[in-house]
Amino acid sequence: xxxxxxxxxxxxxxxxxxxLYTGRAVDVIGYSLGVPISRKAILGGVCVDTGEDLGAxxxxxxxxxxxxxxxx
Numbered sequence: 001x002x003x004x005x006x007x008x009x010x011x012x013x014x015x016x017x018x019x020l021y022t023g024r025a026v027d028v029i030g031y032s033l034g035v036p037i038s039r040k041a042i043l044g045g046v047c048v049d050t051g052e053d054l055g056a057x058x059x060x061x062x063x064x065x066x067x068x069x070x071x072x
Contacts, residue, residue: 001033003040005047008054012041015058025063035070 001007011034018026030038040047042062044054
């Protein structure tokens with residue numbers, strides 16, 4: 001696996017769906033490659049590999065973010 005925009009968009013869509021369904025802030029836990037992918041999904045901006053614009057940051061919808069053993 002690598003840092004692909006399609007993964008970032010999938011995680012971003014999941015965060016938005018959970019937020020819309022619950023109406024509450026979302027807790028996110030990322031492990032391994034999920035750490036940079038989920039962080040990019042939350043921060044938004046432009047994907048490096050495709051140049052697609054993800055949109056504005058989702059930070060106002062995130063309550064807690066935990067990243068464990070990320071490859072950074």
